[in-house]
Amino acid sequence: MFGRMERNRWLTTLGVAIVLAWMFPVYWMYVSGFKTSAEIMRAPPTLWPVEPTLDAFRYVLERENLGRALLNSLIIAGGSTALALLLGTAAAHALARVHAGWAAATVLAMLLVQVLPPALLATPFFIVFRQMEIINTHLAAILANATRLLPFVVVILRPVFALIPKELEEAARVDGCTRLAAFRRVTLPVARGPVLVAGALCFILAWGDFAYGVSLIQSASLQPATVILYGFVGGEFADWQNVMAFSALFVTPIVIPFLLLQRQIVRGLTAGAIK
Numbered sequence: 001m002f003g004r005m006e007r008n009r010w011l012t013t014l015g016v017a018i019v020l021a022w023m024f025p026v027y028w029m030y031v032s033g034f035k036t037s038a039e040i041m042r043a044p045p046t047l048w049p050v051e052p053t054l055d056a057f058r059y060v061l062e063r064e065n066l067g068r069a070l071l072n073s074l075i076i077a078g079g080s081t082a083l084a085l086l087l088g089t090a091a092a093h094a095l096a097r098v099h100a101g102w103a104a105a106t107v108l109a110m111l112l113v114q115v116l117p118p119a120l121l122a123t124p125f126f127i128v129f130r131q132m133e134i135i136n137t138h139l140a141a142i143l144a145n146a147t148r149l150l151p152f153v154v155v156i157l158r159p160v161f162a163l164i165p166k167e168l169e170e171a172a173r174v175d176g177c178t179r180l181a182a183f184r185r186v187t188l189p190v191a192r193g194p195v196l197v198a199g200a201l202c203f204i205l206a207w208g209d210f211a212y213g214v215s216l217i218q219s220a221s222l223q224p225a226t227v228i229l230y231g232f233v234g235g236e237f238a239d240w241q242n243v244m245a246f247s248a249l250f251v252t253p254i255v256i257p258f259l260l261l262q263r264q265i266v267r268g269l270t271a272g273a274i275k
Contacts, residue, residue, distance in 0.1 A: 033057060033245035040240050056245035066249060069225035075138050076213070077206035078223055080145035084202050088153025089195060093183060095154065096161035107158065110151030118148060118211035126215055140216040141224070149202045160194045161187065183261055202257070207254055225250050
């Protein structure tokens with residue numbers, strides 16, 4: 001009994017230590033945004049601003065067109081997520097209902113495409129989109145990101161759809177529903193949690209995209225916030241005070257919804273594992 005309690009205490013301590021280590025860079029980012037450049041470079045570092053200042057936040061908001069950059073990121077991330085969910089949900093459902101060997105091979109091929117770094121695919125996308133005359137538009141970044149996110153949606157939702165009895169859809173079709181209506185009214189509501197999780201994770205990945213934003217969009221007025229953030233770090237000098245302030249403002253719009261929806265996200269992640 002004592003040995004089990006001791007082991008649980010050590011496991012709890014280890015878990016807390018891992019969480020704190022994972023959260024520390026986020027804490028450091030927010031805190032450093034309120035420091036001066038001299039204090040950021042001070043050794044040993046300070047865990048809390050000695051003289052808090054809002055100069056970096058004022059500079060970023062006034063000089064770097066943060067609102068426009070965040071709007072561009074929202075358009076690209078939202079469009080990419082919607083397109084990936086639309087196509088990925090249909091593909092995952094179709095592959096879940098097929099038990100042939102080629103279905104598993106298709107999923108494996110999607111996984112192989114997903115592991116390729118975006119920078120490697122940026123050049124082929126640039127050539128194709130230039131021929132389509134959509135270079136330097138939000139549409140180019142949306143299509144590129146949706147292609148990268150599509151396998152992610154299929155891998156998450158295919159096991160979920162496989163656990164939903166096919167008889168539910170067949171019963172709906174007997175009652176007069178079309179195949180599409182049966183999927184929309186019966187299957188999709190059951191898988192609502194995992195679909196929400198897939199959408200949230202896709203949005204986060206698309207929100208943080210840099211490779212496609214910088215390679216497919218040259219106009220500064222259309223580039224996402226990640227490209228603007230890269231402008232703070234270049235050459236031999238990095239304006240870390242403004243980098244941290246910009247990063248804090250960039251991360252906050254996705255951190256807050258994630259915290260508010262954490263229960264639904266955890267429930268959706270575990271839905272596919274429950275039989």
